[in-house]
Amino acid sequence: MSVVEVSSGIDGKAELDCPGEVPAGLIEAFDAYESALLANDVAVLDDLFAPGESTVRGDGTNLLIGHEAIAGFRSGRSVIPTRRVAKILVRPIAPGAALLMASTRNPATGATGLQSQLWQQIDGAWKVTAAHVSLPLKPASIDSTIWRVVGAPLVAPAENGPLDGKTVAVKDLFAIRHHTIGAGNPTWLNEQTPQEQHAPAIQNLLDAGAAITGIAHTDEFAYSLAGQNTHYGTPPNPAVPGAISGGSTSGPASAVALGQVTIGLGTDTAGSIRVPASYQGLVGLRTTHGCVSASGVHPLAPSFDTVGWLTRDAATSLQVADVLLPESTSSAAERTLVLPTVEALATPDVAAACAERRTELVAAGILPALHEADLPLAVLETWFAAFRTVQAHEAWQSDGAWIEAHPGALGPDVAGRFALAAQVTDDEAAAARAVLAEARRHLRELLDGAVLVLPSSAGGAPARDASPAQVESERAGTLRLTCLSGLAGAPALSLPLLRTADGRPAGLCLVGAPGTDRDLLQLAISGGLA
Amino acid sequence: MSVVEVSSGIDGKAELDCPGEVPAGLIEAFDAYESALLANDVAVLDDLFAPGESTVRGDGTNLLIGHEAIAGFRSGRSVIPTRRVAKILVRPIAPGAALLMASTRNPATGATGLQSQLWQQIDGAWKVTAAHVSLPLKPASIDSTIWRVVGAPLVAPAENGPLDGKTVAVKDLFAIRHHTIGAGNPTWLNEQTPQEQHAPAIQNLLDAGAAITGIAHTDEFAYSLAGQNTHYGTPPNPAVPGAISGGSTSGPASAVALGQVTIGLGTDTAGSIRVPASYQGLVGLRTTHGCVSASGVHPLAPSFDTVGWLTRDAATSLQVADVLLPESTSSAAERTLVLPTVEALATPDVAAACAERRTELVAAGILPALHEADLPLAVLETWFAAFRTVQAHEAWQSDGAWIEAHPGALGPDVAGRFALAAQVTDDEAAAARAVLAEARRHLRELLDGAVLVLPSSAGGAPARDASPAQVESERAGTLRLTCLSGLAGAPALSLPLLRTADGRPAGLCLVGAPGTDRDLLQLAISGGLA
Structure with missing residues (x-):
């Protein structure tokens, strides 16, 4: 084996193995590619890949076909590898064609990698095909x-x-004996002492044979729907590489989606189960308010806080429901409730997918007959404002004293939300509660004997590097969809049945009357929906 | 994209993407390969790879060059993939040459993979090159x-x-506040209550800025050198894929070798730091007996138990020593002590590598002048027998009552060792202690002003599927090498400086007079040895 000088090598050198002559210019082209890679010079990288539809790039997770798809992937990549080339194998195939395999090593960690490239001369220039x-x-x-x-x-x-055999990722808000509650914030965590008792939901799962695999991250104090924790990072969304996970039950959702556990135990105040379920193609149940004890769970806004869980299928979700929920009290829904004004707040592709899927399910006899109801947007906005006011007021009651005592401890996004929450007066909260009572009465009337079907989130998972305006727009629409079950204290089941125009998963949400949690799951199972 | 029928596909089908005509016979050859792979038909797989020295097979970890190396890898592989081919991309390159990329999916887990193969026609038959x-x-x-x-x-x-910034994998024998001690046995673990205080060694590391990453496995009750825990499995040995890790500090050693932590904290009674260091190419220090508090550490045989640690380099090991050990009291060694009769118990390749390396280090002035001493094998055997007797007697005192109360709780290997330990009488132990006192006196005399240099283990890491006789033979030799520092209560530093004839790492061990722990590390650092 000989040694070749390449700038991307270890100390500028790499071992070279080639039976016979190395094609002229090949090593130079390879090194140009490597240098561009380490500099993230996207233009050079794009140029060194052959144009056209048959150029291909794959790794263990993704297989990209066509120069355009590869360039798109590259433009979205922000992490630049630090590994160096240790060995280059060249296998000439025909004039103007050679396979080049380069083994790489990260000098800091010792981690090894391998890349194989088929280089072909196109108009005299070496390109990766x-x-x-x-x-x-x-x-x-x-x-x-x-x-x-x-x-x-x-x-x-x-x-x-x-x-038996089920494993649980627990959102970092639940008391687990001998462990602390972290609530998504390391400063808070540092001050906690271990819990003496399991939260009842934890104890019930353990008594039913489940094992707790670990404690998974939440957005800070659960006051976000994004999953982008400033301190701990954003968990992966395996359904949409490069997209946010959704939150605030972010860690449990990713653990379920990756197959690391069977159950993600979390909470849902304004969508914190349904949004990550929607973004990651999972089954997520927000339970009827008050049906699962929230004792031993760090509160956000007790008027709306519920315990919920994420799974990969509805059957597992029902098994959990059988353990954590009381018997269902109601009979089957007779109407599929549609609120056109509300679902118009979703992105057009998701709204259309929802309507189409719902129509199919009614036609197949899986959902009962459609029943449209009018909920004027002005009414929804009044209700939503009251929801947000009471949520904020209670959130400040839950965490405000600690936050005031620890300036700078929160990430900017959540800090801003709490800063607004601090300004809600008791009078404002009392006025909002009167609106809430009316909203709850009205919504429970609509849900009586009905199942409301709407998108779980306004759109699919935004990219990690989406603009704040995009994220906020998605969030604003989503909150207006998710708040309805919070207002009603009603159960909501997100099922992975929709897609955005560009193929990201989105959830179809079934909202039932209070106490119908298991009916919703039974409907999903008997209808073969998840 | 069209669909092609292949027996290795999902439901017998895979998507096919090829610009232009698929070369005749290629898909058939690919499917023959895949079918053989799923059946682990090694003969067919070998035949479908091109003969000769330039055929290559790589993954992220290993790059194998030459048909023979690839066939050797294949014959040692026992896990057969269960994934199916989802998509086949064919890129014809020249007449009789095509790249084929196949993306795979595991239907059970959803995990995805990719394989790329350069197929070339040799004498009319398609072969993978x-x-x-x-x-x-x-x-x-x-x-x-x-x-x-x-x-x-x-x-x-x-x-x-x-x-600061250092991370520690703690052998599951140390008290960590709020956590239980597992001692490598799940039945034992299940009965433990959380510790109220950190072991002093843990507290000292935390006070010095280190973070505890986790609790890593030990062989059961630390009474083994293999790392093959019946209940939890055998940790990987990244230095020798397919080989055992060495133990009993098995989990911390693998965590260090994989770069998951910087420090593996463990114990060494009869080699439990030095053997995994030797097998995995790490730096491992057994400390002077009594110099680091063993309080809060589940005991095996207190007459020999020491706290020790594994690192990837000597400088980090010294940083730990500066925190955990008192000042060194002695002056530099004046002689390099050689015990030819003892090191003849190592395998011939390791013994030769040790002698050669030692000579080099003396010639380079890194080690002081050689000084051979005679330790008749009959004497060593007497000492070793006394060591084993007292170790067994104390081990039974440590764990015998619990083991008697829990028949069947131990794996067969360790159970057998404890069964023998149960039979050691107090009189036998007392007689052995008299021998130990004599051995200690004699060895300390030899070590005064000297550094003993010998192999850390008799050989390199045995394969996971080595015969019990092979493992026992390796173990018997190793114990006679490692017991000397135990007998002397002396520090022993294993450095990754040797190789077996077939390239596995083995340790070169420096044994100093009691109290010279840091001198050994300084010697390694100033000599540029690790």
């Missing part, structure tokens, strides 16, 4: 964007039961 | 063969200090 990349193995012990603590398991089941 | 495989991503939250519990971190530093 196919590439296969094995990224250096990530040596981390855990993905700390998802998890704060993981065990094998962290807490073993207390008994055998119907959840 | 180069292959690149991205294995399906492993969705586990943690590697449960290494870890019992992991956090990000599990315990934050108590103060800033010289170990």
Whole structure:
């Protein structure tokens, strides 16, 4: 084996292995590519990949076909590899064609990788026509964007039961004996002492045979729908690489989506189960307000806080419901309730997908007959404003004293939300509560004997680097969709049945009358929906 | 994109993407390869790879060059993939040459993979001349063969200090506040209550700025050198894929070797730091007996138990020593002590590598002048027998009552060792202690002003599927090498300086007079040895 000088090599050198002559100019082209890669010079990288529809780039997760798709991926990539080329293998195939395989090493971590490139001469210039990349193995012990603590398991089941073999990622708001509650904020975490008792929801899961795998991240104090925790990062969204996870039950959702656990236990105040379910193609249940004890769970806004869970299928969700929820009290829905003014707040593609899917399900006899009701947007805005006011007022009651005592401890986004919450007066909150009572009465009337079907979120998961305006617009629409079940204290089940125009998953949400949680799951199961 | 029928596809089908005509016979050859892969038909797989020295197969970890190396890898592989081919991309390059990329999916887990193969016609038959495989991503939250519990971190530093930024994997024998001690046995673990205080060694590391990443596995009750825990599995040995990790500080060693932590904290009674260091190419220090408090550490045999640590370099090891150890009291060694009869118990390749390396280090002035001493094998055997007798007697005192109360709780290997330990009488132990006193006196005399240099283990890491006889033979030799520092109560530093004939790492061990722990590390650092 000889040594070749390449700027991307270790100390500027790499071992070279080639039977026979190395095609002229090939190493130079490879090194130009590598140098551009380490500099993230996207224009050079794009130029060195062959144009056209048959150029291909793959790794273990994604297979991109066509120069345009590859360039699009590259433009969205912000992490530049720090590995160096250790060895280059060249295998000439024919005049103007050679396979080049380069093994790489990260000098800091020792992690190794491999990339294979088919280089072909096009109009005399070497271009990559196919590439296969094995990224250096990530040596981390855990993905700390998802998890704060993981065990094998962290807490073993207390008994055998119907959840034998099931594993749970617990949102970092629940009391787990001998562990602290982190609430998504490291300054807070640092001041906590271990819990003496499990929260009842945790104890019930353990008694039913489930094991607690670990404690997974939440947005700070659960006061966000994005999953972008300033301190711990954004968990991966395996359904949409490069997109946010959704939150605030962000860590449990990613753990479920990645197959690391079967159940993600969380909370939903204004969408914190349904939004990550929607963004990641999962089944997410927000339960009827008050049906699952929120004791031992750090509160956000107790008037709306509910315990909920994420799973990959409805059958598992029902198994959890059988353990955590009382018997359903109601009979089956007779009407599929449609609120056209509300769902018009979703993005057009998601709204259309929702209407289309709903029509299909009614036609198939899975949903009962459609029933449109009029909810004027002005009324919705009044209700929503009252929801936000009471949520903010209660959130400040939950966490305000601590936040005031720890200036600078919160990330800017959540800090801003709490700063507004601090300004809500008791009088404003009292006035808003009167509106809430009216909204609840009205919505419960609409939901009596009905199942409301609407999108779980306004759109699909925004990109991690989406503009704040885009994220805020998505958030504003989503909150108006999700607040209805909060206002009604009603259960809401997000099912992975919709797609955005560009293929991202979005949830179809079934909202039932209070107490119909299991009916919603039964409907999803018997209809083969998830 | 069209669909092609292949037996390895999902439901017998895969999508096909090819600009132009697919070369005749290529898909058939690919499918023959895939079918053989799923059946682990090694003969067919070998035949479909091109013969000769330039055939290549790589993944993110290993790059194998030559048909023979690839066939050797294949014959040692026992796990057969269960994934199916979802999509096949064919890129014809020249007559008789095409790149084929196949994306795969595991129907059970959803995990995706990619394989690229350069197929070339040789004497009219399609053969793979180069292959690149991205294995399906492993969705586990943690590697449960290494870890019992992991956090990000599990315990934050108590103060800033010289170990700022360092992370520690703690062998599951040390008290960590609010956590239980597992001792490598799940039945035992299940009965433990959380510790109220950190072991002093843990507290000192936290006070010096280190963070505890997690609790890593030990062999059961630390009574083994293999790392093959019946209940939790065998941690990976990244230095020798397919080989055992060494133990009993097995989990911390693998965590250090993989770059998941900077420090592996463990114990060494009869080699439990030095053997995994030797097998995995790490720096491992067994400290002078009694110099680091073993309080809060589950005991095996207190007459020999020491606290020790594994790192990837000697400088980090010294940083830990500066925190955990008292000042060195002695002056530099004046002689390099050689015990030819003892090191003849190592395998011939390791013994030769040791002698050669030692001679080089003396010639380079890094080690002082050689001084051979005679330790008759009959004497060593007497000492070793006394060591084993007292170790067994104390081990039974440590754990015997619990083991008697829990029949069947231990794996067969460790159970057998404890069964023998149960039979050691008090009289036998007392007689052995008299021998130990004599051995200690004699060895300390030899070590006064000297550094003993010998192999850390008899050989390199045995394969996971090595025969019990092979493992036992390696173990028997190793114990006779490692017991000397135990007998003397002396520090021993294993440095990754040797190789077996087939390239596995093995440690070169420096044993100094009691109290010279840091002198050994300084010697390694100033000599540029690790």
